[in-house]
Amino acid sequence: MRAVRYHEHGGPNVLQVDDIERPDPGPEEIRVAVEAAGVNPVDTYFREGGYEPPTLPMIPGSDFAGVVDAVGERVTEFDEGDRVFGTGLGNDRQGTYAEYAVAPADRAARLPDEVGFSEGAAAALVGVTAWRALVDHAGLDPTETCLVHGANGGVGHVAVQIAGAAGATVLATASEEYHDELRELGVDAPLDYGREDLAEAVIEAGRPDAILDHRLDQYLDFDAEVGTQGVRVVGIGNTRPEAGFENVAAARGKEMRLHLMSMYNTPDMAGVLRKLAHLLAAGDLRPHVSRRYKLSQAGDAQKAVLRNSFFGKLVVRP
Numbered sequence: 001m002r003a004v005r006y007h008e009h010g011g012p013n014v015l016q017v018d019d020i021e022r023p024d025p026g027p028e029e030i031r032v033a034v035e036a037a038g039v040n041p042v043d044t045y046f047r048e049g050g051y052e053p054p055t056l057p058m059i060p061g062s063d064f065a066g067v068v069d070a071v072g073e074r075v076t077e078f079d080e081g082d083r084v085f086g087t088g089l090g091n092d093r094q095g096t097y098a099e100y101a102v103a104p105a106d107r108a109a110r111l112p113d114e115v116g117f118s119e120g121a122a123a124a125l126v127g128v129t130a131w132r133a134l135v136d137h138a139g140l141d142p143t144e145t146c147l148v149h150g151a152n153g154g155v156g157h158v159a160v161q162i163a164g165a166a167g168a169t170v171l172a173t174a175s176e177e178y179h180d181e182l183r184e185l186g187v188d189a190p191l192d193y194g195r196e197d198l199a200e201a202v203i204e205a206g207r208p209d210a211i212l213d214h215r216l217d218q219y220l221d222f223d224a225e226v227g228t229q230g231v232r233v234v235g236i237g238n239t240r241p242e243a244g245f246e247n248v249a250a251a252r253g254k255e256m257r258l259h260l261m262s263m264y265n266t267p268d269m270a271g272v273l274r275k276l277a278h279l280l281a282a283g284d285l286r287p288h289v290s291r292r293y294k295l296s297q298a299g300d301a302q303k304a305v306l307r308n309s310f311f312g313k314l315v316v317r318p
């Protein structure tokens, strides 16, 4: 099969397409003929060596959508020919930028017939992340207001839809060019993250009870300032390794709660994927695919996911 691999750590140019043997599934695994693989910032962290993959050479990619092509002997929930999507690969095991991928059955779920493979792959890692952040950790309820930072990005554009499906009032930060699309996804108040009076604008739109923050080094004090008393902040990312408060007392005064998380720790990934499948089938979750890449363009896709501005997700299609 054809698979993108890196044989050493480095920039996007270490990615190459190799012809390798098709892997066989273990007893609790499925083999998937991959139709689409999501491109996530974390794929680049493994490639660069900031996160350590288990082996080299390594196939990048966490997300997959495709058709089950072989089933391990102890797998009961899937049959050959099932359309599936899933995530959580490319870290402790080989990834998904390939014609076939082997996944533990408990990191996959059925993809509803009406949902395209690219959209399925685009919904997986970011959907599990947003669900875990807003539903499991923040415990968002329908009477509340939720603020999502970076709402045009992969996680953000799915998070605003999950918050909306929960019935919450949704505020979002994003460049002005994406505000119309965000309104179509149900965002009540899209706000330009570049504006100088951003804090006042958020407060005017309604102080958030829960905040999804992907840039903790930039927004921790801001979150404390704009949030309600007892605001719950879920932190999923940062641009520098260190982050802190300039005004701890203000955050203390708010009784701010901060929950840091990694999607990879999700205890029941298949369970969350099934909930996402339900939202996808109901039309309450519409992942947007901004651009599709071939396997030979994987380096361009990984460059773009870090450097370019886009709405939604990038996917690789083998």
Ligand SMILES: NC(=O)c1ccc[n+]([C@@H]2O[C@H](COP(=O)([O-])OP(=O)(O)OC[C@H]3O[C@@H](n4cnc5c(N)ncnc54)[C@H](OP(=O)(O)O)[C@@H]3O)[C@@H](O)[C@H]2O)c1
Residues within 6 Å of the ligand: 040, 041, 042, 125, 126, 129, 149, 150, 151, 152, 153, 154, 155, 156, 173, 174, 175, 193, 214, 215, 218, 235, 236, 237, 238, 261, 262, 263, 264, 305, 306, 308, 309, 310, 312
């Ligand atoms: N902990 C976890 O489990 C977990 C899971 C998934 C992702 N993450 C992390 O979360 C972050 C976002 O992931 P992603 O997949 O959504 O990435 P993405 O698709 O590249 O989106 C990044 C978003 O950040 C926005 N942004 C850039 N500068 C900003 C600023 N100053 N203020 C607010 N927003 C800004 C971008 O807007 P522009 O388009 O205007 O540049 C874009 O909307 C990454 O660091 C990723 O590693 C963590």
